[in-house]
Amino acid sequence: MAKLFRAVIMGPPGSGKGTISKRIAHNFGLQYLSCAHFLQELVATNKTEAGVLVKSYIDKRMLVPDQVVTKLMLPRLEQLSGHSWLLEGFPRTLGQAQALNELYQLDMVISLNVPFETLRERMSDKWIHPASGRVYNMTFNPPRVKGKDDITGEPLVQSEIDKPEALMARLRHYKDVAKPVLDLYKSQGILHSFSGTDTDRIWPYMNSILSAKLPTPNSESHSTPTS
Ligand SMILES: Nc1ncnc2c1ncn2[C@@H]1O[C@H](COP(=O)(O)OP(=O)(O)OP(=O)(O)O)[C@@H](O)[C@H]1O
Ligand SMILES: Nc1nc2c(ncn2[C@H]2C[C@H](O)[C@@H](COP(=O)(O)OP(=O)(O)O)O2)c(=O)[nH]1
Numbered sequence: 001m002a003k004l005f006r007a008v009i010m011g012p013p014g015s016g017k018g019t020i021s022k023r024i025a026h027n028f029g030l031q032y033l034s035c036a037h038f039l040q041e042l043v044a045t046n047k048t049e050a051g052v053l054v055k056s057y058i059d060k061r062m063l064v065p066d067q068v069v070t071k072l073m074l075p076r077l078e079q080l081s082g083h084s085w086l087l088e089g090f091p092r093t094l095g096q097a098q099a100l101n102e103l104y105q106l107d108m109v110i111s112l113n114v115p116f117e118t119l120r121e122r123m124s125d126k127w128i129h130p131a132s133g134r135v136y137n138m139t140f141n142p143p144r145v146k147g148k149d150d151i152t153g154e155p156l157v158q159s160e161i162d163k164p165e166a167l168m169a170r171l172r173h174y175k176d177v178a179k180p181v182l183d184l185y186k187s188q189g190i191l192h193s194f195s196g197t198d199t200d201r202i203w204p205y206m207n208s209i210l211s212a213k214l215p216t217p218n219s220e221s222h223s224t225p226t227s
Contacts, residue, residue, distance in 0.1 A: 004082075004084045004085075005028075005084035005107050005213065005214050006085060006104050006108075007086045007107055008086070008088075008091065008109045008110070009021055009109075009111075010109065010110065010178060010182065011110075011111060011112030012114065012119060012171050013170050013171065014122045014123050015113075015119065016199040019199050020112070023203060023207075024210065028084075028210060028214045029084070030084045030085055031080050031084065031085040032085070032088065033085060033086070034089055035088065035089035035090035036088075039058060040058070043055045050072065063092060063093065063177075066093055066096050069096060070100075073090050074099065074100075077104070084214075092177060092178070093177055097184055101184075107213065109185040110192055111182055112193075112202070113193055113194065113195040114195075114197065115197060116168075119167065120164055123163075124163075124164075127143070127147070127156035128158075128159060129151075129152065131152070131154065132151070134149060
């Protein structure tokens, strides 16, 4: 059996983690697990103490405590034991990274560096479908019908947290919390940083680095942006 590949993608809000993760998962046949989506699903379907606790943090837009999130994420990863995977949004803190390190040897950590001004422009152009979390960008991946979700036709909304002041605070928080995590992965020699203002320009570099490390079941060059 081919060696399994374990990767993590990190980056500030709006840097394109979700967009790029879907391309990687599609091109290289990796299982893609977004921690935020996983937690949202848990909150929606699991009314146990854990679900209620997680919801209380998400509602306040605070990070769920490390012990809680690792206790939920690590068993979820165990379910993917026979697969190569890409994690987005986990680990977010040094504590989470250390817990993950104890169980898995990561092959690659991707860090996205996108200038603040670019993030600000993107977020001011960002619309979401609240019920599903589907994200649209009016220039990059617009909905088929202006202001309406592609699947349900329901209205799209803009979020307070994507406004410039809130974005600045989120960015500062990301930098503080991510720095020790990135330092750890740098010291392990597995950190690959990609800088740029356009996902479609970053993608070919990333694709070629990944192609050198991984077989490509779906190796067509991916020029169509995904949401
Ligand atoms: N690894 C994690 N550790 C703790 N809490 C998490 C983690 N990932 C997601 N969460 C919870 O889920 C919520 C939504 O996460 P999500 O990544 O979508 O938004 P965010 O924190 O604003 O980051 P992004 O900045 O990339 O948009 C967070 O506010 C937090 O409560
Ligand atoms: N204009 C523009 N918008 C982009 C680009 N790459 C991604 N986007 C859009 C898609 C989303 O609406 C928004 C944030 O992207 P995302 O993939 O959800 O980012 P992240 O929050 O998961 O890191 O930015 C890009 O290269 N240019």
